[in-house]
Amino acid sequence: MKEDKNPWNKTNQWEEELGILKSIIDKTELEEMTKWGGPVYTINKKNVVGVGGFKSYVGIWFFNGVFLKDDKKVLVNANEGVTKALRQWRFESKEEILKNEKAILQYINEAIANEKAGLAIKPEKKEEIVSELWNAELKADKALKSAFEAFTPYKQREFLEHIESAKQEKTKLSRIEKIKPMVLEGKGLNDKYRS
Known part of the structure; x- marks a missing residue:
């Protein structure tokens, strides 16, 4: 059965790579949900990771990636100065994903442990406006x-x-x-x- 296209696969050139990432995520206890039109993997209804393809890369993003150890120094902040917690690991080929499968799984499992431990950046309270x-x-x-x-x-x-x-x-x-x-x-x- 053919799955619906991932709207986060902006160029539809990463179908195989997204399938490999999904198969790695499927080895964990995460539950797949559709949020914002694409697959997001959760635990206790809390977002842990998502996947998507863009023009020059396919990536897995960690919603609270700022708390990951990142021993391999692969995580990037996609929107520096704006994004506080989200981090991405970008890949340019299926070979790169397959070569890093074990490390990807470790990062995901660490993200799950962090979520279970309640690690999260709390949104800043906006100052009350009085008129x-x-x-x-x-x-x-x-x-x-x-x-x-x-x-x-x-x-x-x-x-x-x-x-x-x-x-x-x-x-x-x-x-x-x-x-x-x-x-x-x-x-x-x-x-x-x-x-």
């Missing part, structure tokens, strides 16, 4: 307050960032007047951009 002008509006209008509180914290934060990113008070007041009808209608600030 005195918006709070005054909410105090004055119970319907507005009730409608605003019905939004998720994320959407509330979008409104507050929009108001408080203005430098001048008159701009803040103007923004408040523009968002009040949206809040009362239950429309988030950026809903029109979300599908």
